[in-house]
Amino acid sequence: MWLKALIQPTLNLSVKLSSSHAAHVYERPGRWMPAEERAALAAALREIAARSLPSGQLDYGVFRADSGALDRAVIMLIRERGSGRPVAFNALALLDVTYRGRPETVTHLGLVLIDPEARGKGFSWALYGMTTLLLFVRNQLRPFWISSVTQVPAVVGLVCEGFSNVFPSPDGTVRRFDHLALARQIMQHHRAAFGVSEDARFDERRFVIEDAYRGGSDHLKKRFDDAPKHRDAAFNDFCAATLDYHRGDDVLQVGQMNLAAARRYLLQDVPRHSLPALLGAALFLLVQRALLPAIYWLSPGRQWGRLRPWREKRDV
Numbered sequence: 001m002w003l004k005a006l007i008q009p010t011l012n013l014s015v016k017l018s019s020s021h022a023a024h025v026y027e028r029p030g031r032w033m034p035a036e037e038r039a040a041l042a043a044a045l046r047e048i049a050a051r052s053l054p055s056g057q058l059d060y061g062v063f064r065a066d067s068g069a070l071d072r073a074v075i076m077l078i079r080e081r082g083s084g085r086p087v088a089f090n091a092l093a094l095l096d097v098t099y100r101g102r103p104e105t106v107t108h109l110g111l112v113l114i115d116p117e118a119r120g121k122g123f124s125w126a127l128y129g130m131t132t133l134l135l136f137v138r139n140q141l142r143p144f145w146i147s148s149v150t151q152v153p154a155v156v157g158l159v160c161e162g163f164s165n166v167f168p169s170p171d172g173t174v175r176r177f178d179h180l181a182l183a184r185q186i187m188q189h190h191r192a193a194f195g196v197s198e199d200a201r202f203d204e205r206r207f208v209i210e211d212a213y214r215g216g217s218d219h220l221k222k223r224f225d226d227a228p229k230h231r232d233a234a235f236n237d238f239c240a241a242t243l244d245y246h247r248g249d250d251v252l253q254v255g256q257m258n259l260a261a262a263r264r265y266l267l268q269d270v271p272r273h274s275l276p277a278l279l280g281a282a283l284f285l286l287v288q289r290a291l292l293p294a295i296y297w298l299s300p301g302r303q304w305g306r307l308r309p310w311r312e313k314r315d316v
Contacts, residue, residue: 011074011134013285015126016277021087023078023126025134028094030070038070044077044086052113053219060195060216061111062091067192069093074107076131078123087118090127093193095147097185099178106182107132107257108193109148109159111220125269128158130278132257133265137282143258147186149194149209149250151222153239157230159253162265166255168207170238176207179254183207186252191215196250206242212250221248 011027029038045062061069074092079085093108112127132146148159160169167179187202187209195217201210213221224245229236243249270278 011138011285013134013281015130015281016081017078017123017126017274020081021078021121021123022081023076023130025131026075026077027135028071028073029075030068030073033070041075041077042070044079045075045089045091048086048089048113048115051115051117058111058195058216058219061093061193064216069193072193073110074131074135076127078118078126086115088112088114088123088127090131092131093190095186095190095193097145097182097189099145099182104145106145106147106186106254107135108186108190109146110194112155122271124158125271125274128155129162129265129269132163133262133278134281134285136257136262138285140286141259141262143256145182146255146257147182148253149196149212150253151212151239151243151245151248151250152227153236154228154230156239156251156253157232157235159255160235162261162269163255164258164261166253168242168251168253170234179207180204182254183252186254194250195220202252207252207254208242209250209252210244211247213248 010032011025012032014022014024016022026033026041029041033041042062049058049063061067062073062075069091072094074094076090076092077086078088080087090112091110093110095106095108097104097106109128109132114123114127136142136144143164146159146163148155150156150159156169160166165174165179167174167176183202183204191198191200192215195215196209196212197215200212200214202208203210222245224240224243227239227245239251242251266275266278
């Protein structure tokens, strides 16, 4: 099992969160997971959504069987260790963009849902940061861009505190040149990833998507009074002043996952009892990234994606 995991080009990794719960991270499961397992994963996500959103199901991204979203998603699924019951998930989307003339991937933080019976069990640190940390380590500690679309003040604050160079934010200190170039591409090509219709207006000055809840995410719309608040009132005031909750606005935030963000996450957010398991997973990924080039080099007859495209042998 470990040898197989070492040579996998995508994440397929379990991390123990506590004595009662474990998280499993699946990167692009639509590309490698057998159909039966893929159907079971989708069913687990729908089960959590049904318990979390009594007003109705969602109809975008990983919830649409015909969307191909699992080909471009990174899923963290939290289960009870004894029963295997799914209780929470985070669905990230990998968005292809161009950054300064070269192909780049923006990791969209996506949807987080927690079974009401499992809320208050301390899953936030894992759902809002662990997957991006593992991707950062797997990327050999190279920074990458992240994005988030939300109207929830608590999430706006988590993004500002958890990542670097985030725009927009209440302090307004980050320059937005690169952010605007990425935001325009996200809004032009990737609205389906967060359930926003093509006719929703994007205010480039404020990074606000107006009337955003038409496009599959309708049941996520909240009043300001009902939206979870952040402990720092600055984020709550920012959302109240920036967004029209009656209309259904969202804010698009763009930032970076880098070494500073990873350090803050490990020192401030990860519970001490979960730190050994997370560091073990990170060490495993570092070993994997060091070992893979040697495996590639010693296997000249095998296809390795873009590194060595497949070429059929021809008779001379």
